[in-house]
Amino acid sequence: MNHSQLTNRVSREKLPKGSLFALFFSGFVSLLTEALPAGLLPEMSRSLHITASLTGQTVTIYALATALGAIPLARWTASWSRKRVVQTALAIVFIADLLTAFSPFFALTMFIRFIAGLGTAMIWPLLGGYASSISPESSQGKAVALALAGNPVGLALGIPMGAALGKLLDWQLVFLIAAGLVLLNFLWNFHFLIDAPGRKPEHQSKIGETLAIRGFKPILFALATYMVAHNIVYTYITDYLGRIHLASGTSLILFTFGAASILSVLLVGSLIDRYVRRLTLFSASGLAFAMFLLSVFTESPFIIFLASGLWGWFSEVRQVYLSTQRFVQLANMLIWRKRLSSLHFQVLSRLELLVAAYLSQSLALCPSVGLLCSY
Numbered sequence: 001m002n003h004s005q006l007t008n009r010v011s012r013e014k015l016p017k018g019s020l021f022a023l024f025f026s027g028f029v030s031l032l033t034e035a036l037p038a039g040l041l042p043e044m045s046r047s048l049h050i051t052a053s054l055t056g057q058t059v060t061i062y063a064l065a066t067a068l069g070a071i072p073l074a075r076w077t078a079s080w081s082r083k084r085v086v087q088t089a090l091a092i093v094f095i096a097d098l099l100t101a102f103s104p105f106f107a108l109t110m111f112i113r114f115i116a117g118l119g120t121a122m123i124w125p126l127l128g129g130y131a132s133s134i135s136p137e138s139s140q141g142k143a144v145a146l147a148l149a150g151n152p153v154g155l156a157l158g159i160p161m162g163a164a165l166g167k168l169l170d171w172q173l174v175f176l177i178a179a180g181l182v183l184l185n186f187l188w189n190f191h192f193l194i195d196a197p198g199r200k201p202e203h204q205s206k207i208g209e210t211l212a213i214r215g216f217k218p219i220l221f222a223l224a225t226y227m228v229a230h231n232i233v234y235t236y237i238t239d240y241l242g243r244i245h246l247a248s249g250t251s252l253i254l255f256t257f258g259a260a261s262i263l264s265v266l267l268v269g270s271l272i273d274r275y276v277r278r279l280t281l282f283s284a285s286g287l288a289f290a291m292f293l294l295s296v297f298t299e300s301p302f303i304i305f306l307a308s309g310l311w312g313w314f315s316e317v318r319q320v321y322l323s324t325q326r327f328v329q330l331a332n333m334l335i336w337r338k339r340l341s342s343l344h345f346q347v348l349s350r351l352e353l354l355v356a357a358y359l360s361q362s363l364a365l366c367p368s369v370g371l372l373c374s375y
Contacts, residue, residue, distance in 0.1 A: 014136065015135055015136065015139050015142070015143060016134050016135060016143075016194050018192035018193075019131075019134055019192060019193050019194040020131060020135070020143055020146045020147055021146075021188075021192070022086075022185070022188055022189045022192055022193040023086075023127050023130060023131055023146075023147035023150070023193070024146060024147055024149055024150035024153075025150060025185045025188060025189075026086055026089075026090065026123050026127070026150065026185055026189070027123065027124070027127055027147065027148065027149075027150030027151045027154060028150035028151070028153055028154040028185075029090070029093065029150075029154065029178070029181050029182045029185050030089075030093060030119070030120040030123050030124070030151075030154065031150070031151050031153075031154025031158060032154040032157065032158045032161070032178060032181065033062075033093055033096075033097060033116055033120070033178055033182070034059060034062045034063070034066075034116075034117070034120065034154075034158065035059070035154065035158025035162070035234070036158055036161070036162040036174060036175065036178055037055060037056070037058040037059050037113075037162070038056065038059055038158065038162065038234060038235050038236070038237065038238065039158065039160065039161065039162025039163035039164075039166060039238060039254065040055075040162045040163070040166045040171040040174060040238075041055050041056060041236070041238045041239050042166075042238060042239070042242065042247075043166045043170070043171040044058070044171050047170075047171065047172075048105070048106045048109065049106075050106050052236070052238075052239040053236075053239075054106065056235050056236055056239070057110065058109060058110060058113045059235050060235075061110050061113045061114050061117065062113050062114070062116060062117040062120070063117065064114070064117065065113075065114045065115070065116070065117025065118045065120075065121060066117045066118075066120050066121045066124065067121075068121075069117065069118040069121035069122070070121045070124065070125050073118065073121050073122050074122075074125050074126070077122065077198065078198055078199065079198045079199065080198045081195050081196065081197055081198055082126060082130045082133070082195065082196040082197070082198060083189065083193050083194075083195040083196070084195075084198075085122055085123075085126060085198070086122075086123060086126070086130075086189060086193070087186060087189060087190070088122065089119045089120065089121075089122035089123045090119070090123075090182055090185055090186045090189070091119075091186065092115065092116065092118065092119030092122075093116050093119040093120065093182050094179050094182040094183055094186065096112050096113070096115050096116035096119065097116065097175050097176070097178045097179035097182060098175075098176070098179045099112045100112050100113065100116070100175045101172040101173070101175040101176045101179070102172070124151075127147045127148055127150075127151075128144045128147060128148060130147070130196060131143040131144050131146065131147035131148075132144055133196045134194045134196055153261075153262065157258050157262075160251070160254035160255050160257060160258035161174075161258075162174055163238055163250050163251050163254050164251045164254070164255070165177065167251060222280075222284075226284070226287065229287060229288075229291055230287070230315055233291065233294060233311065237254070238250055238254075240294075241253060241304075244298045244299070244304070246301060246304060249301065249305075252305075253304065253305060253308045254308070256305060256308050256309045256312065257308045257309065257311055257312035257315075258312060259312065260308075260309045260310070260311075260312030260313040260315075261312040261313070261315050263313065264312065264313045264314065264315065282314075283314045284314075286310055286313065286314035287310075287311065287314040287315065289310065290307045290308075290310035290311040290314060291311070293306065293307035293310070294307045294308075294311070
């Protein structure tokens with residue numbers, strides 16, 4: 001029995017924890033790289049001599065690259081082994097983080113961030129399918145949930161980590177630290193990530209075919225409205241806190257958000273299969289309430305701290321869908337029967353960040369209400 005056959009046999013017999021952590025880590029560092037500028041808005045704005053709103057576009061351009069690049073890059077790399085795709089993407093993100101740290105001009109920084117977004121576009125669409133393909137059939141749902149959990153954790157820690165480190169170090173050093181994490185992820189993957197073969201899709205599905213799948217549009221609408229509300233606040237929260245004279249408490253407020261988000265992930269993971277609808281409605285209501293508090297009670301530090309905790313606690317409503325057996329079954333159908341439909345989902349679900357970047361913070365409540373209305 002050769003090494004490849006032995007690896008495949010072991011992967012069928014037990015959950016490949018080392019490989020799933022590798023995929024978790026890959027999702028984490030890609031989200032961390034995307035979110036870092038949102039936690040460093042004041043520092044980057046002063047260094048690059050631009051406004052905070054322009055600095056926020058470094059997050060937007062990253063999302064734009066992810067949305068535009070997901071489908072063509074997936075088609076281009078379809079025949080590559082899955083490990084090769086992930087490692088190539090991480091190499092791109094690593095180089096981009098290094099170059100961002102040394103970029104003296106805003107235009108150059110935007111170009112580098114776009115390239116980094118293309119790297120992430122290669123990672124996100126394959127995480128779920130990759131995790132499923134290297135795991136035993138009886139544990140594929142759990143494997144997909146573990147692999148995808150890196151995304152919300154990276155999202156939860158990206159801004160708090162950036163803001164905290166930005167107070168202690170130059171923002172350039174923060175990006176060098178991020179590059180170090182990407183390199184560590186690359187090395188871990190090299191040693192522990194089980195490979196899986198690529199294959200050309202037999203059927204190039206169209207977005208219209210994907211949207212016609214029963215149950216897909218409500219899930220997509222709910223995710224999009226949630227993400228609009230979340231990212232409006234997420235991208236510009238540090239600038240917002242400065243405007244309401246709470247800049248000195250930024251690190252603590254964002255730590256509260258991050259800690260609550262992590263706890264939320266754990267809660268969702270333990271209760272999701274039994275109470276999916278109740279948790280979804282409860283989370284959507286809580287997110288709307290948190291957005292309301294942030295919008296109205298700007299003169300009360302206590303309320304802002306409370307709202308930040310609630311925002312973090314209820315921010316993982318997306319995981320309510322992504323971790324359920326029902327969604328995993330739907331995702332598997334999209335991946336294996338519709339093939340590139342899962343990529344269409346990634347593109348559509350990322351486009352809302354582009355909208356969010358141009359909406360005012362006062363509109364944050366509206367998408368949350370829309371999320372409730374979708375049910």
